[in-house]
Amino acid sequence: xxxxxxxxxxxxxxxxxxxxxxxxxxxxxxxxxxxxxxxxxxxxxxxxxxxxxxxxxxxxxxxxxxxxxxxxxxxxxxxxxxxxxxxxxxxxxxxxxxxxxxxxxxxxxxxxxxxxxxxxxxxxxxxxxxxxxxxxxxxxxxxxxxxxxxxxxxxxxxxxxxxxxxxxxxxxxxxxxxxxxxxx
Numbered sequence: 001x002x003x004x005x006x007x008x009x010x011x012x013x014x015x016x017x018x019x020x021x022x023x024x025x026x027x028x029x030x031x032x033x034x035x036x037x038x039x040x041x042x043x044x045x046x047x048x049x050x051x052x053x054x055x056x057x058x059x060x061x062x063x064x065x066x067x068x069x070x071x072x073x074x075x076x077x078x079x080x081x082x083x084x085x086x087x088x089x090x091x092x093x094x095x096x097x098x099x100x101x102x103x104x105x106x107x108x109x110x111x112x113x114x115x116x117x118x119x120x121x122x123x124x125x126x127x128x129x130x131x132x133x134x135x136x137x138x139x140x141x142x143x144x145x146x147x148x149x150x151x152x153x154x155x156x157x158x159x160x161x162x163x164x165x166x167x168x169x170x171x172x173x174x175x176x177x178x179x180x181x182x183x184x
Contacts, residue, residue, distance in 0.1 A: 064125055066098040066175075067146060068183035069164050083172035084128065084165030091133055091160050093152040098127050098166075098179070103141045103149075113163070114155025119143065128165035131157040 070093055076086035101121035108115045113130040117137060120126050133153025137143065154160045166175045 064099055064121065064178055066127075066166075066178045066180070067096065068179055069098050069127075069129060070095050070152060070162050071183040072162075075159075075161060078172070078174040078176065084163055085175050087162045087164060089152045089160060089162065091151075091153055094148045095129055095132060095150040095152055095162055097143045097145060097147045097149050098164075099125075100145045101127070101143055103137050103139050103143065106135050106137055106139050106141075108155065112156055114157060115150070115153065117149055119149075124169055126167040126170075128163075128167065130163035130165075131155050131161055 070087055070089055072087045072089035072093070074085055075088045076082050078084055095117075097119055099119075099121045101119040103117060104120045104126070105116065105118040110116055113128075115130075115132040115135050117129045117132065117135060118126055119129075129150055131152075131154055132150035133155065134151040135149070136151070137147075137149045143149065152160060152162055157163070164175055165172050166178055167173070
């Protein structure tokens with residue numbers, strides 16, 4: 001399926017939500033993304049209550065052998081008010097890809113996330129890295145597990161931290177289900 005869509009300022013958030021669900025249409029710039037049925041639907045997808053996030057079998061989650069994106073104290077856990085983990089640290093600390101994959105978004109077009117990177121690891125899993133001071137990878141870059149992708153910062157945040165999410169079939173799941181017990 002091939003779709004051609006012109007992008008406006010209002011459609012940036014819809015585009016990013018669409019990137020998260022990925023099906024293969026193309027914008028006029030040639031970047032792949034999924035069409036969204038309606039604006040209300042896209043907001044609903046992005047702001048989904050994490051407590052109701054999809055739960056895959058533990059066996060399927062084990063197929064991904066993730067590493068920690070950064071070492072630091074967890075200052076906010078996954079739950080009803082958070083789609084992921086907030087990990088505190090020092091400005092400029094290297095953020096690393098938790099698994100091999102392709103960068104499907106690198107920018108700051110989604111309000112509330114600051115400088116954001118989204119990596120697609122396979123057809124089911126994405127990882128999201130928000131509030132970075134500096135983005136070190138571009139869209140389309142193929143990455144290896146552990147590659148440095150950004151520097152920690154506080155863009156659109158009160159404190160220096162990484163907001164980290166794992167998405168399974170486009171829905172947020174608790175990253176602690178997949179991360180090793182100890183940071184590597």
